[in-house]
Amino acid sequence: MSEETLEAVAWPIERAGEALEALARAARLPLPNPLPALSHAVPEDPSRVGEWLDAAAHALGLELKLLYTRHGEVETPLGRAAPALVEVVSTQGSAVVALLRVSSSGQTARLIAPDESLHKVPFSTLTAAVRARAEGHQGPVADRVLERTGLRGPQRATARRALLGLQLANTYLVAGRTLRLPPGARLRHHLRALRGGWRLLLLLLLAGVIQAGVLSMWWLIGRGAFEGQLDPGWLWAWALMGLTMVPLQAALAWVQGTLVMDLSALLRRQLLAGALALPVDEARRGGIGEYVGRTYESAGLEQMSLAGSFASVLAVIDLVMAASVMAAGPAGGYGLVALGGFCCGMAVLVARQALLFRRWTEARVGMTHALIERMLGYRTRLAQEQPERWHDEEDQELAHYAKASEQWDESTARVMTLARRGLLPVAILATLPGVLAGAPAARIAVGVGAALMAARAVGALTVGSLALLGARVLFRSVRPILKAAKCSEGVPGASPLSPGAALPEEQALLEVRDLAFRHPGSPRAVLEGASLVVRSGERVLLEGPSGSGKSTFASILTGLRGQGSGLLLLGGLDRATWTTDGWGAQIAGAPQFHENYVVSGTLAMNLLLGRAWPPTPEDLRVARALCEELGLGELLSRMPSGLMQMVGESGWQLSHGEQSRVFVARALLQRARIVVLDEAFGALDPVTMRKVMACVEARAPTLIVIAHP
Numbered sequence: 273m274s275e276e277t278l279e280a281v282a283w284p285i286e287r288a289g290e291a292l293e294a295l296a297r298a299a300r301l302p303l304p305n306p307l308p309a310l311s312h313a314v315p316e317d318p319s320r321v322g323e324w325l326d327a328a329a330h331a332l333g334l335e336l337k338l339l340y341t342r343h344g345e346v347e348t349p350l351g352r353a354a355p356a357l358v359e360v361v362s363t364q365g366s367a368v369v370a371l372l373r374v375s376s377s378g379q380t381a382r383l384i385a386p387d388e389s390l391h392k393v394p395f396s397t398l399t400a401a402v403r404a405r406a407e408g409h410q411g412p413v414a415d416r417v418l419e420r421t422g423l424r425g426p427q428r429a430t431a432r433r434a435l436l437g438l439q440l441a442n443t444y445l446v447a448g449r450t451l452r453l454p455p456g457a458r459l460r461h462h463l464r465a466l467r468g469g470w471r472l473l474l475l476l477l478l479a480g481v482i483q484a485g486v487l488s489m490w491w492l493i494g495r496g497a498f499e500g501q502l503d504p505g506w507l508w509a510w511a512l513m514g515l516t517m518v519p520l521q522a523a524l525a526w527v528q529g530t531l532v533m534d535l536s537a538l539l540r541r542q543l544l545a546g547a548l549a550l551p552v553d554e555a556r557r558g559g560i561g562e563y564v565g566r567t568y569e570s571a572g573l574e575q576m577s578l579a580g581s582f583a584s585v586l587a588v589i590d591l592v593m594a595a596s597v598m599a600a601g602p603a604g605g606y607g608l609v610a611l612g613g614f615c616c617g618m619a620v621l622v623a624r625q626a627l628l629f630r631r632w633t634e635a636r637v638g639m640t641h642a643l644i645e646r647m648l649g650y651r652t653r654l655a656q657e658q659p660e661r662w663h664d665e666e667d668q669e670l671a672h673y674a675k676a677s678e679q680w681d682e683s684t685a686r687v688m689t690l691a692r693r694g695l696l697p698v699a700i701l702a703t704l705p706g707v708l709a710g711a712p713a714a715r716i717a718v719g720v721g722a723a724l725m726a727a728r729a730v731g732a733l734t735v736g737s738l739a740l741l742g743a744r745v746l747f748r749s750v751r752p753i754l755k756a757a758k759c760s761e762g763v764p765g766a767s768p769l770s771p772g773a774a775l776p777e778e779q780a781l782l783e784v785r786d787l788a789f790r791h792p793g794s795p796r797a798v799l800e801g802a803s804l805v806v807r808s809g810e811r812v813l814l815e816g817p818s819g820s821g822k823s824t825f826a827s828i829l830t831g832l833r834g835q836g837s838g839l840l841l842l843g844g845l846d847r848a849t850w851t852t853d854g855w856g857a858q859i860a861g862a863p864q865f866h867e868n869y870v871v872s873g874t875l876a877m878n879l880l881l882g883r884a885w886p887p888t889p890e891d892l893r894v895a896r897a898l899c900e901e902l903g904l905g906e907l908l909s910r911m912p913s914g915l916m917q918m919v920g921e922s923g924w925q926l927s928h929g930e931q932s933r934v935f936v937a938r939a940l941l942q943r944a945r946i947v948v949l950d951e952a953f954g955a956l957d958p959v960t961m962r963k964v965m966a967c968v969e970a971r972a973p974t975l976i977v978i979a980h981p
């Protein structure tokens with residue numbers, strides 16, 4: 273491995289797909305077999321290069337995570353980014369480097385060159401190249417200023433960084449793109465990437481060695497104390513064993529802690545991806561309040577499943593060792609029978625606890641659901657309901673929850689007391705026949721030690737099992753979310769339509785054939801035999817009476833709902849071939865007014881929701897120009913902070929008509945090939961409506977408008 277300049281190891285941007293492949297191979301990430309052909313056609317618009325790279329990673333069954341940072345803070349995210357693709361500017365133009373690792377000292381970066389050899393470069397060279405992308409004309413200006421100061425070497429580099437850091441304090445840039453498995457990838461691939469098997473094996477090994485050490489210490493001290501062999505040599509051996517336990521315990525805690533952290537990050541990623549990909553109808557099935565309640569419960573799932581499984585595994589190791597020592601002690605077979613009987617009794621009690629935990633969880637989710645529903649309907653209740661009836665149901669729910677909680681707490685306290693204290697008297701009773709038969713003192717000591725150890729292990733196993741049973745109950749309530757994370761990935765290896773690529777003339781952009789759809793729980797299909805062909809550039813008006821299924825159709829087109837049966841093709845590719853994100857990037861929609869939402873945040877954020885955030889100056893310019901065209905210019909001039917004005921529940925309250933134009937602008941700003949507007953003009957006066965229609969006609973590449981006849 274040699275130390276090189278960045279130029280020599282950078283890949284030309286057209287070969288970014290190959291760089292991703294090389295990076296995946298070196299980082300031991302799974303690749304599809306056979307490998308798909310990756311596109312070399314870099315989009316002309318630089319702001320779409322990210323989408324092109326994402327499509328390449330997806331074709332490999334992987335994903336790229338964008339790392340945004342300020343100009344002066346590149347080191348931290350880049351230091352943790354590997355394996356990552358990093359964009360740089362070389363003398364040949366745009367290029368990427370494949371960052372495999374950053375040394376633990378943070379001094380060197382290991383990069384994969386285009387011939388797939390490994391090279392070392394100073395990490396500072398890489399960060400300087402990343403920063404240089406955002407420096408533009410300010411870099412040479414700073415260099416000229418510094419030239420006059422006479423500063424040289426590291427001092428000059430520090431001064432340059434400080435100078436540009438101040439000037440570009442609010443300039444954001446992409447530090448890198450971490451290559452990783454998507455959350456919906458197979459669990460075994462995730463575990464392999466985390467080296468989960470090895471780490472678990474190491475954990476078990478350490479736990480076994482520690483227990484063997486503890487038992488040996490008991491044996492040594494017991495023998496010394498009861499047989500009068502407590503000479504200094506034995507004591508030294510005992511002390512040395514005790515000292516060895518300290519680093520071993522520390523290593524066990526470290527292995528367990530880091531593994532738990534990685535696994536819990538994985539579970540959280542899956543839950544987050546699933547929560548965002550949950551089909552609309554699934555999320556709504558029990559009401560939005562229940563959905564929020566279930567999402568809250570997911571935090572408990574992570575804690576209980578991981579803590580519970582580690583505690584149980586370690587406790588089982590303790591228990592097996594304690595049982596084998598017990599069998600060798602004065603209690604012999606009686607000891608094993610006593611231990612087995614006690615464990616069976618505890619298992620019955622713990623299983624009963626699961627029932628109580630489920631009742632308690634249901635009461636908790638129910639209460640969250642009722643609270644959220646009440647918050648959503650707050651204004652209506654204020655206007656319509658008698659004040660004396662406002663809190664009736666809340667009192668009942670609270671009483672139900674308090675009862676379930678009390679039952680769980682009381683019963684858990686009883687079970688835990690029995691688990692921690694119950695075994696010891698039973699085990700000592702089992703030792704009595706051996707003691708009466710005149711067993712040697714050292715054997716008795718070991719028997720007592722084993723009983724103490726078994727009692728501790730049963731206590732820990734009970735805690736672990738309770739947590740695992742609780743995790744099972746919580747898992748049931750978040751299972752739809754985890755399932756949605758799996759379904760959100762589409763088929764790796766397919767090559768979705770790259771952004772901006774032209775389609776052959778004869779190819780329909782969107783094709784719907786014999787689509788049928790029935791809402792879950794509804795007896796009749798709302799759509800049957802629906803067919804539609806839309807070519808690039810066409811303007812389509814969909815009309816129908818209220819309740820005829822127009823919005824349902826729009827939500828299927830925009831990817832919010834599954835398609836039911838039938839065929840749905842975009843650019844000739846079936847819906848299942850696309851990821852949710854990939855489909856969404858091609859078809860943008862403005863759902864009906866009551867389904868759309870002004871997010872609490874700046875107006876700019878609301879307008880540019882479909883683009884990368886924070887916005888570039890160009891994004892803001894386009895958003896402002898579009899607002900002017902839609903007749904929102906006067907509103908912008910009234911807002912003290914213009915585009916950066918806070919809007920939404922806690923900010924500037926937009927009128928009905930203003931909101932509907934923000935929704936139209938939001939859809940147009942996504943740069944999608946097709947724009948679907950569902951009754952988007954209902955709140956507009958005739959003059960504004962004509963203005964908005966003209967703007968939409970001019971801006972949408974292909975348009976589908978849904979309206980009442």
Ligand SMILES: Nc1ncnc2c1ncn2[C@@H]1O[C@H](COP(=O)(O)OP(=O)(O)OP(=O)(O)O)[C@@H](O)[C@H]1O
Pocket residue numbers: 553791792793794798816817818819820821822823824825980
């Ligand atoms: N989640 C759902 N579960 C069951 N039925 C539903 C669901 N959503 C909509 N429906 C029903 O499906 C039918 C079509 O609804 P949709 O909103 O698509 O109609 P629409 O043509 O857009 O109506 P409108 O013009 O009044 O907005 C309606 O009868 C509606 O009650």
